[in-house]
Amino acid sequence: xxxxxxxxxxxxxxxxxxxxxxxxxxxxxxxxxxxxxxxxxxxxxxxxxxxxxxxxxxxxxxxxxxxxxxxxxxxxxxxxxxxxxxxxxxxxxxxxxxxxxxxxxxxxxxxxxxxxxxxxxxxxxxxxxxxxxxxxxxxxxxxxxxxxxxxxxxxxxxxxxxxxxxxxxxxxxxxxxxxxxxxxxxxxxxxxxxxxxxxxxxxxxxxxxxxxxxxxxxxxxxxxxxxxxxxxxxxxxxxxxxxxxxxxxxxxxxxxxxxxxxxxxxxxxxxxxxxxxxxxxxxxxxxxxxxxxxxxxxxxxxxxxxxxxxxxxxxxxxxxxxxxxxxxxxxxxxxxxxxxxxxxxxxxxxxxxxxxxxxxxxxxxxxxxxxxxxxxx
Numbered sequence: 001x002x003x004x005x006x007x008x009x010x011x012x013x014x015x016x017x018x019x020x021x022x023x024x025x026x027x028x029x030x031x032x033x034x035x036x037x038x039x040x041x042x043x044x045x046x047x048x049x050x051x052x053x054x055x056x057x058x059x060x061x062x063x064x065x066x067x068x069x070x071x072x073x074x075x076x077x078x079x080x081x082x083x084x085x086x087x088x089x090x091x092x093x094x095x096x097x098x099x100x101x102x103x104x105x106x107x108x109x110x111x112x113x114x115x116x117x118x119x120x121x122x123x124x125x126x127x128x129x130x131x132x133x134x135x136x137x138x139x140x141x142x143x144x145x146x147x148x149x150x151x152x153x154x155x156x157x158x159x160x161x162x163x164x165x166x167x168x169x170x171x172x173x174x175x176x177x178x179x180x181x182x183x184x185x186x187x188x189x190x191x192x193x194x195x196x197x198x199x200x201x202x203x204x205x206x207x208x209x210x211x212x213x214x215x216x217x218x219x220x221x222x223x224x225x226x227x228x229x230x231x232x233x234x235x236x237x238x239x240x241x242x243x244x245x246x247x248x249x250x251x252x253x254x255x256x257x258x259x260x261x262x263x264x265x266x267x268x269x270x271x272x273x274x275x276x277x278x279x280x281x282x283x284x285x286x287x288x289x290x291x292x293x294x295x296x297x298x299x300x301x302x303x304x305x306x307x308x309x310x311x312x313x314x315x316x317x318x319x320x321x322x323x324x325x326x327x328x329x330x331x332x333x334x335x336x337x338x339x340x341x342x343x344x345x346x347x348x349x350x351x352x353x354x355x356x357x358x359x360x361x362x363x364x365x366x367x368x369x370x371x372x373x374x375x376x377x
Contacts, residue, residue: 002363002364003361003362003363003364004361004362004363005359005360005361005362006332006359006360006362007357007358007359007360008325008328008329008332008357008358008360009328009356009357009358010124010321010325010356010357010358011320011321011324013318013320013321016318016320018310018311018314018318019311020310020318020319020320020323022279022280022319022323023206023207023208023323024206025204025205025206025280025281025282026204026205026206026243026282027202027203027204027242027243027245027247027282028102028203028204028205028214028243029095029099029102029202029203029239030042030043030046030200030201030202030203030219030239030242031091031094031095031200031201031203031216032044032045032046032198032199032200032201033045033082033091033197033198033199033201034195034197034198035074035078035195035196035197035198036078036081036197037078037081037082037085037197039090039091039094039095041094041095041098042236042239043200043235043236043239043242044200044236045198045199045200046200046219046221046222046235046236046242047176047180047181047182047200047219047220047221047222048180048181048182048183048184048185048186048221048222048223048230049179049180049181049220049221049222049223049248049250049287050185050223051223051246051248051285051287051303052303053303054302054303055300055301055302055303056300056301056302057299057300058178058289058298058299058300058301059297059298059299060175060178060190060289060297060298060301061296061297062171062174062175062178062252062289062291062296062297062298063171063174063295063296064174064190064191065174065177065190065191065193066170066171066174068166068170070196071166071169071170071173071196072166074196074197075157075166076157078196078197079157080155080156080157082197083150083154083155084150084155086113086115086148087147087148087149087150088147088373089111089112089113089145089147089373091201091216092111092113092203092214092215092216093373093374093375093376094375095203095216096111096214096377097375097377099203100377103214103377104377106205106212107141107142107143108143108205108212108213108214109142109143109144109211109212109213109330109334110143110144110145110146110211110212110213110214110215110330110333111143111144111145111146111213111214111215112145112146112147112213112215113148113215113216113217114204114215114216114217114218114277114280114281115148115277116133116135116146116147116148117213117215117280117326118276118277118280119131119133119148120133120135120325120326120329120348121276121280121322121323121325121326122272122276122322123322123325123348123350123358124321124322124324124325124326124358125272125317125321125322126350126358127269127272127350128350130350131350132347132348132349132350133148133347133348134148134149134150134345134346134347135147135148135149135345135346135347136148136149136343136344136345136368136371137333137337137343137344137345137346138337138340138341138342138343138344138371138372138373138376139337139338139339139340139341139342140340140341140376140377141340141377143376143377144333144334144337145373145376146333147371147373149345149371168252171252171291171296172251172252173194173196174190175250175252175289175291175298176220176221176250177189177190177192177194178190178289178298179221179250179287179289179301180220180221180250184224184230184231185230185231199218200218200219201216201217201218201219202216202217202219202242202247202281202282203215203216204216204217204281204282206280206282208323208326208327208330209323209324209326209327209328209330209331210327211327211330211331211334213330217277217280217281217282219247219248219281220248220249220250221248221250221287222235222242222245222246222247222248223245223246223248224244224245224246225244225245225246228244228245230245233245246284246285247281247282247283247284248283248284248285248286248287249274249277249278249281249283249285249286249287250286250287250289251274251286251287251288251289252288252289252290252291252298253266253270253288253289253290253291254290254291254293255290255291255292255293255299256293257270258290258300260313261312261313264315266313267313267314267315267316268315268316268317271309271310271313271314271315272314272317274286274309275306275309275310275314275319276322278306278309279306279310279319283306284305284306285303285304285305285306286302286303286304286305286306286309287301287302287303288301288302288303288304289301290302325358329346329360332346332360332362333346336362341372341376342364342368343364343365343368343369343371343372344362344363344364345362345363345364345365345368345371346360346361346362347360347361348360348361349361
């Protein structure tokens with residue numbers, strides 16, 4: 001087995017203004033999943049959101065209509081399957097094969113999922129919360145496909161003993177029912193029974209440091225760009241109309257962090273944890289519900305543009321750091337992944353990060369066939 005490592009230099013951030021603009025992201029397609037994570041071409045499970053200005057007073061009881069047993073079953077049976085499918089790029093490869101003409105029209109240099117991009121970008125922030133990662137890379141006809149390599153433990157659902165985190169997840173899922181709808185211009189119906197795992201994903205193109213990337217990301221909801229009408233566009237029937245929509249992320253946050261400017265944890269960690277996937281995914285706005293962790297009530301919801309979250313509430317981290325690390329990582333991958341349909345493995349561990357650079361391990365396993373992907377174009 002060939003093994004080595006390389007170091008990616010960090011960029012100096014002292015004195016940087018908070019005006020970083022992530023690269024433009026373009027929606028080129030979409031697909032949905034049913035509750036058992038089966039692929040559905042198109043925007044069948046797309047949801048809609050109505051934006052508003054600033055903060056709005058509401059009275060949402062997130063405890064209503066909660067079925068913890070249903071959610072635990074979802075965690076136990078669906079999430080491990082979704083993790084495994086995502087690791088093998090199952091759905092994005094299905095979309096590529098069904099939309100071969102769109103894929104080949106401007107063949108990308110890289111294909112991956114946003115979740116992997118987020119893990120790699122976050123490495124630059126040296127945060128104890130950042131995940132270790134192991135990435136399999138394989139090349140075909142000039143395109144490098146990057147996939148997560150997960151351990152057996154990473155595929156396991158969360159233990160039932162982790163009740164507080166499960167509760168927060170359940171309340172977050174329930175909050176979505178108060179602010180998203182199945183059809184445009186209708187009112188949300190929080191009493192409606194929703195099947196966990198039914199999702200819509202957008203397929204995206206971007207360029208980071210000159211590297212052309214095609215990837216997919218789950219979308220919570222959309223609203224029309226100014227000058228467009230959702231009823232006329234009907235993106236569920238005409239998915240290409242998603243290019244004229246804003247992508248919206250729906251979040252909950254404890255009321256203890258509602259005063260964001262004064263909460264160090266929000267400015268240092270949560271703002272970064274929200275901004276990185278939103279910026280990569282082309283999201284324009286967050287709809288945030290501030291929940292009382294004891295009662296489960298939400299009294300205020302807020303619309304925060306992604307740009308405002310970064311400029312006003314971020315502190316101690318910079319977009320330039322994460323994006324430059326990701327750019328340099330892709331450059332290193334390009335140099336090393338030279339043979340078609342051969343597995344190359346890259347990994348990073350947060351406790352190995354010391355000094356002024358960020359260390360990445362590299363290996364070419366003698367027997368890497370178990371990590372190969374099928375149906376590559």
